[in-house]
Amino acid sequence: MKVAAQDRYGGPEVISIVERAKPVPGAGEVLVAVHASTVTLADCAFRKADPFIVRFFGGLFRPKLDVLGDDIAGVVAEVGPGVTRFAAGDRVHGCTGASLGGMAEYVCVKESAALVKVPEGVDLIPLGGMSYAYLTAMPFIRDEAKVKPGDHVLINGAASSVGAMAVQLARHFGAEVTAVASARHRALVERLGANHFIDRQSADFTHISGAYDVVFDAVGKSGFKDSAACLKPGGIYLTTVPSWGIFWLMLTGGRRGSKRGRLATTGLRAETDKLKDLHILNRLLEQGAIRPVTDRTFPLDQIVEAHRYVEREVKAGDVVVTMPVAEAPLLLPGGGQQAPA
Numbered sequence: 614m615k616v617a618a619q620d621r622y623g624g625p626e627v628i629s630i631v632e633r634a635k636p637v638p639g640a641g642e643v644l645v646a647v648h649a650s651t652v653t654l655a656d657c658a659f660r661k662a663d664p665f666i667v668r669f670f671g672g673l674f675r676p677k678l679d680v681l682g683d684d685i686a687g688v689v690a691e692v693g694p695g696v697t698r699f700a701a702g703d704r705v706h707g708c709t710g711a712s713l714g715g716m717a718e719y720v721c722v723k724e725s726a727a728l729v730k731v732p733e734g735v736d737l738i739p740l741g742g743m744s745y746a747y748l749t750a751m752p753f754i755r756d757e758a759k760v761k762p763g764d765h766v767l768i769n770g771a772a773s774s775v776g777a778m779a780v781q782l783a784r785h786f787g788a789e790v791t792a793v794a795s796a797r798h799r800a801l802v803e804r805l806g807a808n809h810f811i812d813r814q815s816a817d818f819t820h821i822s823g824a825y826d827v828v829f830d831a832v833g834k835s836g837f838k839d840s841a842a843c844l845k846p847g848g849i850y851l852t853t854v855p856s857w858g859i860f861w862l863m864l865t866g867g868r869r870g871s872k873r874g875r876l877a878t879t880g881l882r883a884e885t886d887k888l889k890d891l892h893i894l895n896r897l898l899e900q901g902a903i904r905p906v907t908d909r910t911f912p913l914d915q916i917v918e919a920h921r922y923v924e925r926e927v928k929a930g931d932v933v934v935t936m937p938v939a940e941a942p943l944l945l946p947g948g949g950q951q952a953p954a
């Protein structure tokens with residue numbers, strides 16, 4: 614099978630497509646024929662080991678996790694002994710878990726992992742990037758911000774993967790949403806439900822005074838000090854990106870006066886919590902309450918270009934990488950065929 618692997622840390626060019634043996638599912642594992650995965654800024658951080666702390670997870674001197682890809686959408690090709698939750702032919706989406714490996718034609722995933730069946734009638738390919746966006750945005754909007762009807766929520770980086778999902782979730786929870794993005798992304802974020810729009814290149818949202826219950830910086834480009842001015846008394850600032858400023862704030866009580874600030878590390882949540890949230894995601898998809906937002910799709914053999922594009926930080930929504938099987942029928946056990954999703 615083909616995988617996108619890297620034998621050293623560095624720029625996008627360290628990744629190449631190589632042949633590996635197709636894995637065999639062990640007890641309690643499913644073998645997924647991956648149709649789509651995604652490239653995110655987090656993948657770029659792992660690829661180049663920047664920030665340095667990545668090396669404690671990915672390998673100190675060389676990448677031990679040499680095939681990236683935590684988020685997948687695909688079809689179960691085989692199940693290992695003892696698996697009851699899935700059967701061959703099931704369309705699935707979710708996360709591979711700490712061992713990554715999703716940027717490949719096949720990957721083994723534990724049955725207990727954050728993996729769920731795809732609801733009837735939902736396209737498979739766009740889901741390749743959706744679990745990342747959703748599993749990041751949902752804990753921020755629901756658990757940290759506790760968004761409720763009537764809240765005024767500002768989302769900075771509203772067209773990013775995480776931001777585009779946060780706009781949809783905040784609207785789903787009944788908030789009035791102000792989206793901050795570049796003008797070229799205005800139509801998109803308004804289609805996703807934003808009530809108000811600020812063009813970040815012609816206005817600075819941090820100059821607005823006391824207007825928001827929640828400021829969610831989905832791209833971590835602002836700081837608590839500047840953004841706090843926009844918050845109403847009792848409001849909360851949330852960011853996805855670590856900085857000395859937010860660490861210091863959290864170490865010293867997490868608030869200045871009545872205004873609070875927090876960083877959450879959603880990627881490190883327990884698999885069981887992610888799994889519960891993927892079931893909720895399925896219900897939201899079925900209701901049409903949220904939808905995936907795909908910026909571009911790259912075939913696997915253009916993985917280097919996909920990394921270069923993501924690193925430019927200009928995308929709107931997700932970059933999806935498709936595997937060769939997504940272009941061809943899948944042979945099912947017993948000789949049947951499944952059309953590409």
Ligand SMILES: NC(=O)c1ccc[n+]([C@@H]2O[C@H](COP(=O)([O-])OP(=O)(O)OC[C@H]3O[C@@H](n4cnc5c(N)ncnc54)[C@H](OP(=O)(O)O)[C@@H]3O)[C@@H](O)[C@H]2O)c1
Binds near residue numbers: 654772794880928
């Ligand atoms: N805390 C966690 O556990 C966790 C989990 C997952 C991801 N993350 C982090 O979350 C961040 C967002 O990830 P993502 O995948 O959603 O990002 P992304 O889709 O790659 O972000 C691209 C967007 O960034 C916007 N942007 C670029 N520079 C900006 C600036 N100076 N101010 C405001 N917006 C700017 C662009 O918007 P416009 O072109 O519209 O300006 C573009 O739409 C990443 O840093 C990622 O590492 C954290």
